Amino acid sequence: MASLDYSEWLTRQRWYAGRGRVLTGVHTTLSVPLTGDVDLVLLDANYADATTDRYQVLIGWASTGTDAHVIGVDGAHVAHDALFDPTATQHLLALVDRSAVVDQLRFEREPGASLPVTAAPRVIGAEQSNTSVVFDDRAIFKVFRRATPGINPDIELNRELARANNPHVAKLLGSYGTEIDGEPYALGMVTEFAGGSTEGWEMATTDAGTDFAAEARALGEAVASVHATLAEALGQAPEPFPADVLTARLRSVAAAVPALEPYAAPIEERYRKLAEDRVVVQRVHGDLHLGQVLRTPETWLVIDFEGEPGQPLSERRAPDSPLRDVAGMLRSFDYAAHQRQLSGGGGGREWVEANTSAFCAGYAAVAGADPRDEADVLAAYELDKAVYEAGYEARYRPSWLPIPLASIERLVR
Ligand code: ATP
Numbered sequence: 001m002a003s004l005d006y007s008e009w010l011t012r013q014r015w016y017a018g019r020g021r022v023l024t025g026v027h028t029t030l031s032v033p034l035t036g037d038v039d040l041v042l043l044d045a046n047y048a049d050a051t052t053d054r055y056q057v058l059i060g061w062a063s064t065g066t067d068a069h070v071i072g073v074d075g076a077h078v079a080h081d082a083l084f085d086p087t088a089t090q091h092l093l094a095l096v097d098r099s100a101v102v103d104q105l106r107f108e109r110e111p112g113a114s115l116p117v118t119a120a121p122r123v124i125g126a127e128q129s130n131t132s133v134v135f136d137d138r139a140i141f142k143v144f145r146r147a148t149p150g151i152n153p154d155i156e157l158n159r160e161l162a163r164a165n166n167p168h169v170a171k172l173l174g175s176y177g178t179e180i181d182g183e184p185y186a187l188g189m190v191t192e193f194a195g196g197s198t199e200g201w202e203m204a205t206t207d208a209g210t211d212f213a214a215e216a217r218a219l220g221e222a223v224a225s226v227h228a229t230l231a232e233a234l235g236q237a238p239e240p241f242p243a244d245v246l247t248a249r250l251r252s253v254a255a256a257v258p259a260l261e262p263y264a265a266p267i268e269e270r271y272r273k274l275a276e277d278r279v280v281v282q283r284v285h286g287d288l289h290l291g292q293v294l295r296t297p298e299t300w301l302v303i304d305f306e307g308e309p310g311q312p313l314s315e316r317r318a319p320d321s322p323l324r325d326v327a328g329m330l331r332s333f334d335y336a337a338h339q340r341q342l343s344g345g346g347g348g349r350e351w352v353e354a355n356t357s358a359f360c361a362g363y364a365a366v367a368g369a370d371p372r373d374e375a376d377v378l379a380a381y382e383l384d385k386a387v388y389e390a391g392y393e394a395r396y397r398p399s400w401l402p403i404p405l406a407s408i409e410r411l412v413r
């Protein structure tokens with residue numbers, strides 16, 4: 001099998017993270033046979049700038065094949081992406097169900113969970129950063145494409161929330177991973193599938209989002225409930241407000257975005273005023289926005305607890321103020337209002353303010369404290385997020401740069 005060349009296939013995948021770098025080679029770090037013709041493989045992609053990314057691929061071997069999921073040919077054998085092979089993914093789910101140990105791989109079913117092992121699988125989200133397989137609308141199996149060392153916060157926090165029976169998450173049913181050089185690597189997780197659900201972003205930006213306030217309130221209640229469970233399960237403590245961290249981010253973005261320059265001093269001033277304050281920190285979502293919540297026919301669910309993309313795992317797992325998540329959601333209301341205006345649905349400040357109020361009131365009803373009671377700290381987290389957005393927009397979507405800038409202008413006034 002040594003002659004199979006993965007590079008061409010790898011660089012065509014949506015989840016390939018090496019665009020903009022020069023790929024110099026791909027080699028196999030781990031290969032575990034799951035069945036006679038399916039291997040679970042970890043590939044190291046090496047780049048000219050000395051960086052490496054590790055990817056997970058399930059390889060199905062066959063004697064022929066010309067379909068869209070062919071990876072390459074090795075002598076008489078054709079390698080396929082086996083996540084598109086129902087027999088292979090059913091086998092993967094069965095391994096979780098049995099809490100199997102296969103060589104260095106450990107599969108784990110959550111206590112009391114029942115897995116739909118005979119259900120028909122279909123791949124969704126091939127266009128995302130991971131590949132997810134849905135089993136009969138009962139379970140969704142997210143296979144991580146990038147393998148990174150350390151505890152995976154999505155599994156970690158979903159496990160706590162499921163064990164506490166929090167009703168606002170997709171219940172964790174199982175997971176699997178391995179260990180390399182003493183470091184854990186999470187490779188996939190199975191959660192309950194939320195049938196008939198709509199993504200928050202879609203709800204907020206389409207016609208149905210015109211009277212979004214009742215939804216925003218329920219969303220505030222759900223987020224507060226998730227925060228309360230995480231605090232209870234994993235603790236909370238007062239810490240100095242991280243003025244230095246926010247200031248460092250501000251300075252680095254301002255150096256690259258001239259339009260932000262005039263706001264740099266007043267924003268820094270806002271952070272400095274909070275430097276003596278204490279904030280209560282705990283484990284949080286870390287990257288909360290309308291794209292990370294699902295409205296089921298019954299309730300709101302919070303998904304994807306992976307934290308801020310692009311940050312190292314240690315930082316993504318660091319305790320933070322729950323107001324960080326609140327600010328993320330409020331910034332996303334601002335973007336949704338903009339999107340609504342683009343599509344003629346009506347938005348603007350009024351829409352944002354009505355939903356901000358409703359969200360905070362819902363949050364307060366569950367948390368016992370209104371996020372707006374700490375207006376200066378909340379504004380600082382909103383500024384931090386808007387600064388990050390300004391950096392992102394300036395680089396990738398300059399026509400959207402006015403959105404965060406307008407909010408910054410309003411927040412520092
Ligand atoms: P992205 O790269 O977009 O962040 P991801 O690979 O991290 O994607 P998720 O964000 O967890 O994957 O999920 C992607 C999409 O799959 C969600 O937006 C949602 O539409 C759907 N989805 C995820 N979990 C569930 C679930 N439990 N029930 C129903 N649909 C779900």
Ligand code: MG
Nearest residue numbers: 291292303304
């Ligand atoms: Mg996501």
